Amino acid sequence: MITYQDLLKVPEVDKDRMDFIKKAINQHKTTGLYKVAQDADLYDKHRNKTIVDFQKLLYTVSGKAVPDIWSANFKMACRHFHRFIVQENQFLLGNGISWNQDTTDERISTKKHPFDNEIQNAGHKALVHGVAFLFFNVDHVEVFDVFEFMPIYDEEDGAMKAGIRFWQVASDKPMRATLYEMDGYTEYIWHGGTGEVLQEKRAYKIKTVTSEADGTEIYDRENYPAFPIVPLWGNKHKQSELVGLREQIDCYDLIKSGFANTVDEASLIYWTIQNAGGMDDVGLSQFVERIKTVHAAAIEEDGAKAESHTLEAPYQSREALLNRLDKDLYKDAMAVDYERIASGSVVTAQIRAAYNDLNAKCDDYEYCVNQAIMSILELAGIDDEPTFTRSMIVNQSEEIQTILQAAQYLDSEYVTEKILTILGDKDRYEDMIKKMDADEIEQIAPVEEPAEQPAEEELNGSGTSGNR
Numbered sequence: 001m002i003t004y005q006d007l008l009k010v011p012e013v014d015k016d017r018m019d020f021i022k023k024a025i026n027q028h029k030t031t032g033l034y035k036v037a038q039d040a041d042l043y044d045k046h047r048n049k050t051i052v053d054f055q056k057l058l059y060t061v062s063g064k065a066v067p068d069i070w071s072a073n074f075k076m077a078c079r080h081f082h083r084f085i086v087q088e089n090q091f092l093l094g095n096g097i098s099w100n101q102d103t104t105d106e107r108i109s110t111k112k113h114p115f116d117n118e119i120q121n122a123g124h125k126a127l128v129h130g131v132a133f134l135f136f137n138v139d140h141v142e143v144f145d146v147f148e149f150m151p152i153y154d155e156e157d158g159a160m161k162a163g164i165r166f167w168q169v170a171s172d173k174p175m176r177a178t179l180y181e182m183d184g185y186t187e188y189i190w191h192g193g194t195g196e197v198l199q200e201k202r203a204y205k206i207k208t209v210t211s212e213a214d215g216t217e218i219y220d221r222e223n224y225p226a227f228p229i230v231p232l233w234g235n236k237h238k239q240s241e242l243v244g245l246r247e248q249i250d251c252y253d254l255i256k257s258g259f260a261n262t263v264d265e266a267s268l269i270y271w272t273i274q275n276a277g278g279m280d281d282v283g284l285s286q287f288v289e290r291i292k293t294v295h296a297a298a299i300e301e302d303g304a305k306a307e308s309h310t311l312e313a314p315y316q317s318r319e320a321l322l323n324r325l326d327k328d329l330y331k332d333a334m335a336v337d338y339e340r341i342a343s344g345s346v347v348t349a350q351i352r353a354a355y356n357d358l359n360a361k362c363d364d365y366e367y368c369v370n371q372a373i374m375s376i377l378e379l380a381g382i383d384d385e386p387t388f389t390r391s392m393i394v395n396q397s398e399e400i401q402t403i404l405q406a407a408q409y410l411d412s413e414y415v416t417e418k419i420l421t422i423l424g425d426k427d428r429y430e431d432m433i434k435k436m437d438a439d440e441i442e443q444i445a446p447v448e449e450p451a452e453q454p455a456e457e458e459l460n461g462s463g464t465s466g467n468r
Helices: 004-009 014-028 032-044 049-053 080-093 115-129 246-268 281-294 315-332 348-354 356-380 396-405 412-422 426-444
Strands: 057-059 065-067 097-099 131-137 140-144 149-153 160-168 175-181 184-191 194-202 205-211 215-222 229-233 269-274 305-310 386-388
Touching: 004 149, 004 160, 014 149, 014 160, 014 175, 014 184, 014 194, 032 049, 032 080, 032 115, 032 246, 049 246, 080 115, 080 246, 080 315, 080 356, 097 115, 115 131, 115 140, 115 229, 115 356, 131 356, 149 229, 160 229, 229 356, 246 315, 348 356, 356 386, 396 412
Parallel strands: none
Antiparallel strands: 057 065, 097 386, 131 140, 131 229, 149 160, 160 175, 175 184, 184 194, 205 215, 269 305
């Protein structure tokens, strides 16, 4: 393992630095974190590695294994892992982050890099790969994953104090790398085996001034009080969520695919061939394949006889096991099976009970997310705390009725916000409050009474009638 102390021992010479970087990248790709992340990324993309690599085999008379290219070999990958990741991530972060100060989001977001979007992206990568890395770049956050960033930790306190970001479009294209250190970052490029410095070390924050006479000039360089890249772990175990679920997912895929193979193969017909003991597995498979293709086959052995038999596929046991695996996967992933909630009319108490495991799991996940966000706020010099609103299916009528029953003990703004949140129309909150305030002002405004009309005598300027 390469540490921060190893980096400090490297001389400030370009060649030595580039050799160190290439060695560090190659070592990073051999770590358990990187390898598990590779497999987990395939499962997240619906390319479950075990079922994709599965190959049925046959054996010759001599015992040699050969690929079975004659029988059905369906490879159906389930979406369980991706579903679990999306559910957990969106349950916590789907409604965005609320702040105590109105200016916080503006100071850490840009139009191209909204903070809520970057955190959701980082959270998904952290749950799949085990960790994601947040780089605070002056006024916004950028996300690096395990496949493009190698963290370098301090041997003494375990803190990340340097890191290498690397990428290469294709094996025949140049490789780029950026070495991030406490006092700035340096960019490198390799063309084949030859490397060079693309950008000398520079500070993270550069202040410029522009004038018509002198153009743009740098007048100040500044770094952060701490290393500007922080890890976002997906859980306290600092590992991919695939760990512990992979074996069950593989079992589910193999049984489901095997069931499909059974149904497809020769329409549930099997053959027995008498007096053909010299045929090996390959020959038997070729015989069955020809029967399926042309519905006829020649038997060369004297006295050989082929008979077909039908049987009923034992689907009940497979269906039972698939249902059991599906149920166990949701239980072990601490996820919510929405189909079971939607299977009948359920009250709010039942819905909350169904979310109990996911809530408990997201308590752990929220701690990891909160820790990373607080580090970003410290780098930005912001004194604030994030608040998360979790997405949950509710019995709308029951929830609204409960709020209305307690409305007399609550302020109108709270009641309005809760009801709009339940209805999924929280964006209208500000407009509703403004309208309520305007209506309230109109109701309490004093009504101006019309001025008294003077008597007829007063209008004529005398105390007598105008007619004499």
